[in-house]
Every structure is written in C-alpha cells, then in structure tokens.
Amino acid sequence: MTIEQTTLLAGLNEPQKRAVTTTDGPLLILAGPGSGKTRVITHRMAYLVQHEQISPWRILGVTFTNKAAKEMRDRLEKLVGVSESKEMTIGTFHAICARVLRIEADHLAPLGLNKSFVILDTEEQTALIKQAVKDLNLDEKQNKPTTMQALISRAKNDLLGPEQMAEQAAKYIEEVAARVYKVYQKLLRANNSVDFDDLLLLTEQLWRREPDVLHHYQMRWQFIHVDEFQDCNLPQYKLIRLLGYGTSDRHEGLGNVCVVGDDDQMIYSWRGASSENVIRFEEDFPRAKIIMLEQNYRSTQSILDAAQNVVRRNRLRKDKKLWTALGSGEKIMVYEAYNEEEEGLFTAREIMRLLARGEIEKRGDVAVMYRTNAQSRAIEEQFLRANIPYKVIGSRKFYERKEIKDMVAYLRLLLNNHDELSLKRILGGRRRPL
Known part of the structure; x- marks a missing residue:
C-alpha cells in the first residue's frame, strides 16, 4: 500500500x-x-x-x-x-x-436556440406563462400561472412534450396546461431562452x-x-x-x-x-x-x-441497521399541543426552562424547526412576548432582489438581443435616463 x-x-x-x-x-x-x-x-x-x-x-x-x-x-x-x-x-x-448544450449549440439550431441562450428563473418563467395564458384568451384567475407552471414542470420531469401531455391529460386543468405548455415553449424559443427543466x-x-x-x-x-x-x-x-x-x-x-x-x-x-x-x-x-x-x-x-x-414502514426501501459509537443519549420527548399558540408557548417556556437549569449556556444553542414558513408566526409571537431574541433563516436570496434582477436584465439584453423578458423588465420599471 x-x-x-x-x-x-x-x-x-x-x-x-x-x-x-x-x-x-x-x-x-x-x-x-x-x-x-x-x-x-x-x-x-x-x-x-x-x-x-x-x-x-x-x-x-x-x-x-x-x-x-x-x-x-x-x-x-x-x-x-x-x-x-x-x-x-x-x-x-x-x-x-x-x-x-452551449458546447453542442449547433444541434439546438433547429429548435431556434443558439449558444447565447438565456436560462430563466422562476419569476421570469411565471411572467412568460402569464403571457401564454393571455395569448390563449384564458381567464388568469381560473387558470393561475403558478398552477400552470407546476403542471408543465411535472410534465417535463416525466419527459412529456405538450402533445404527449395533452394525450395523457386526465383532468380539464391538465388539458388547459398542455395548451399553455405549447404556447409557453414557443415564447421561450422566441426569446432564445430555456427554463431549468429544459x-x-x-x-x-x-x-x-x-x-x-x-x-x-x-x-x-x-x-x-x-x-x-x-x-x-x-x-x-x-x-x-x-x-x-x-x-x-x-x-x-x-x-x-x-x-x-x-x-x-x-x-x-x-x-x-x-x-x-x-x-x-x-x-x-x-x-x-x-x-x-x-x-x-x-x-x-x-x-x-x-x-x-x-x-421502516415505508415500502420500496433497503433496510438498514444504523448504529453509532456516541452512546444512547437523551430520550426523545414528544409534546402534543392543543393548537399552534400552545405549541409556540411551550417552545418559549422550554427554552427558558433549559436556560434556568443551566442545561444550555445561551439561547443561541437552540434551533427551532418547522415544516412550513406559515408556522413561524405563532412561535415568533410567543418569543416576542417572552423577550427571547431570535433570527429567522431563509430571507430573500441576493439574486432574487429587485435591484439585482434589474441590473442583470441590462446585462442579459446586451448578450441576447432576442430577450424580450429582460427588455420588458427594463421598460416596465421606473423611468431611467437612457
């Protein structure tokens, strides 16, 4: 060796x-x-x-x-x-x-794409789907762009094109999404752009x-x-x-x-x-x-x-026997609260109890996890009442900030003069000296 x-x-x-x-x-x-x-x-x-x-x-x-x-x-x-x-x-x-795809761009030419194609983020995809819904004279309230976007993405994840999606549609909303999908793809190509699924x-x-x-x-x-x-x-x-x-x-x-x-x-x-x-x-x-x-x-x-x-109750899995050399550790405690307010109150009181008994040195030793962002409200309210400082993780990402997206729109339009989405963003904002 x-x-x-x-x-x-x-x-x-x-x-x-x-x-x-x-x-x-x-x-x-x-x-x-x-x-x-x-x-x-x-x-x-x-x-x-x-x-x-x-x-x-x-x-x-x-x-x-x-x-x-x-x-x-x-x-x-x-x-x-x-x-x-x-x-x-x-x-x-x-x-x-x-x-x-950029290296093999010659093979994309029949699709109307070149090596300078733009990759749209979620917000830009939604804007293009809104345009597709409008072009089809559909009611945006009944056919929400976010719903259309999710259904189209699911179809792409199943390797289905618009025609295949239409053939396999089991519900009316899926039939509508297939029509939106077809127009959406044309708009993507007209802008020399792709989405992440593409x-x-x-x-x-x-x-x-x-x-x-x-x-x-x-x-x-x-x-x-x-x-x-x-x-x-x-x-x-x-x-x-x-x-x-x-x-x-x-x-x-x-x-x-x-x-x-x-x-x-x-x-x-x-x-x-x-x-x-x-x-x-x-x-x-x-x-x-x-x-x-x-x-x-x-x-x-x-x-x-x-x-x-x-x-272990899940099907289609390989059984494993996980073990550790770190010892048995503390027992897990389960508390069933009556409602979300009581859940938040219990969490705040438990943190104060741990501090009072010296089981934790500082509040920063505690992490509170929840399944959805909406669940943070009840917990935050109880923390404010108990004067427990906290920090919520998961703020808006840097490249999702409006001012950054505005600047990127200028750069993308310079690179790809077919990018109508970026042009609309530039023209649709507040007045800027040209």
Whole structure:
C-alpha cells in the first residue's frame, strides 16, 4: 500500500474503505444520515487519480446544489491539489447540462436556440406563462400561472412534450396546461431562452438522438459519481443511464457509475424524484455492487432508533441497521399541543426552562424547526412576548432582489438581443435616463 493510498484510507471504517477502493464497474452506496458519504465520494475520486492513475479529466462529480458542488471541489483540492481538482468536472445536473448544450449549440439550431441562450428563473418563467395564458384568451384567475407552471414542470420531469401531455391529460386543468405548455415553449424559443427543466430535457434528447455526441461524453467522463442519488428525477436518471450504459441500440457506456444516496432521505418527490431509483439502477446495471454505510457519526442511538422505527414502514426501501459509537443519549420527548399558540408557548417556556437549569449556556444553542414558513408566526409571537431574541433563516436570496434582477436584465439584453423578458423588465420599471 502506497503512502498516498494509506493517507486516503486513514480514518475510514471498513465499509467506507470498500466504497473508496471499489472502482471497477457500477457501484450503489446506500449511506445513512451522518455516515460520511461526502467524505467517501471525494476520497473515491481522489483514489482514482492517486492510486488508479486515472486522469482527473475523465472524472465527473454530480451534486444537487451549488453549495454541495463547492464543498466537493474544496475537499478535492485538499486531497489531490488545486490543478488536478480543476480538471475534474464537478457541478449540479443543471450546470453540467447547460455547459453541454452551449458546447453542442449547433444541434439546438433547429429548435431556434443558439449558444447565447438565456436560462430563466422562476419569476421570469411565471411572467412568460402569464403571457401564454393571455395569448390563449384564458381567464388568469381560473387558470393561475403558478398552477400552470407546476403542471408543465411535472410534465417535463416525466419527459412529456405538450402533445404527449395533452394525450395523457386526465383532468380539464391538465388539458388547459398542455395548451399553455405549447404556447409557453414557443415564447421561450422566441426569446432564445430555456427554463431549468429544459436544460435536462434538451440534454437527454440530444444524447439520445445523437449517438456520436453521446459517445464523446461517454469517453470523456469514464468515471461518474452522483451524490444524493435518491433525489434524481426521471430526466436526471436517464442522463446517468445514457452516460454509464448507453441507448437501447448502442451500449457504449463503460459502466463505471457510482451513485451515493439514501432512499430514506428522499425529499424531492414533488418534482419527480422516485423511490424506484434504486430498483431502476439495479435493473439497468445488473453487475452493480451494493455497499451499506450504516455507522452514524452525528446522532445518538436513541435518535437513530426513533428515525428507523418511523421509516421502516415505508415500502420500496433497503433496510438498514444504523448504529453509532456516541452512546444512547437523551430520550426523545414528544409534546402534543392543543393548537399552534400552545405549541409556540411551550417552545418559549422550554427554552427558558433549559436556560434556568443551566442545561444550555445561551439561547443561541437552540434551533427551532418547522415544516412550513406559515408556522413561524405563532412561535415568533410567543418569543416576542417572552423577550427571547431570535433570527429567522431563509430571507430573500441576493439574486432574487429587485435591484439585482434589474441590473442583470441590462446585462442579459446586451448578450441576447432576442430577450424580450429582460427588455420588458427594463421598460416596465421606473423611468431611467437612457
């Protein structure tokens, strides 16, 4: 064992070491919460470079958020160095697909797109859908743009075009959405723009219809790593399958696909994520090895046992036996309040009790989590009455601020003179000297 190999494997438990060193063929890593999956996936990528002598240029790492992609990049810089980590392709599905589509822009010309296409955010998509509803002389109150947007997005996540959506419509609202979808797509193309769902859809279509283009990327990214695999929707799964396996006619993928996830932590079912991903993977990659990461480094055993007893009732999951070396810990307390006001009052009193008994040093040691933003009102009211200072996490993001979006509209119009949405934003605001 070399010094580099020893360093990479130091501090890993046995299942983690197997996951890092199993580099040939498809691999499914089922990682329980707090089991060190990010460490495993980054060490595996580093192991390929340092021990297997794989060129970093051949390695792909896919995440679900920009923050996760940055964390992966930062860790790899420490493991393999800045220059080699930069050669790896690391990013979200959407970012990688956007890059592919700009490189292969010649294939988008029949769709009315060029490499300067604009990616619309949620607010801009809603504006365009409003325009589509208006063009169809539909009542906006009865056919809310947000509802149309959700139905169109769901159709795209199911790889359905407007005609297919219309054929499969089971309700009147879905028939209307299919009509809006058709006009919406025309408006997108007229603006040389795409939405986030299009990035996945267009890349899947490109690779499926252009086998030579697909083969180029199969040879480029010979070792594929996918984090949070349980949250993949159908287009994302199809992209993984195309790269790692190929099409039904040409099986030219090398099969070196490593997916890491936990079917018990699926949180994106509303946008097409499916618990069947694990089953699909095993069917499409029958040679796949399965490694369970069951040691938890974050929680106590009482928390793990409670969580397992809840999720064990779920169907279509692989059973895991999560354990920890951190001891049993405090018992979990459940309090059933009469209403939301009583729930807020209990929370405030519990914080004051913990402070009075010295069980916590400061209020900053406490985190209060709720399922929806609307639930914060009752809690905030009780905190104000009890004079408990607090900070609500989740304010408007920087790039969603009006003044920033105004400035970006100018820049986008300079880059893409077909961008009518940006022009309308500029002309629709307060008067500006020209």
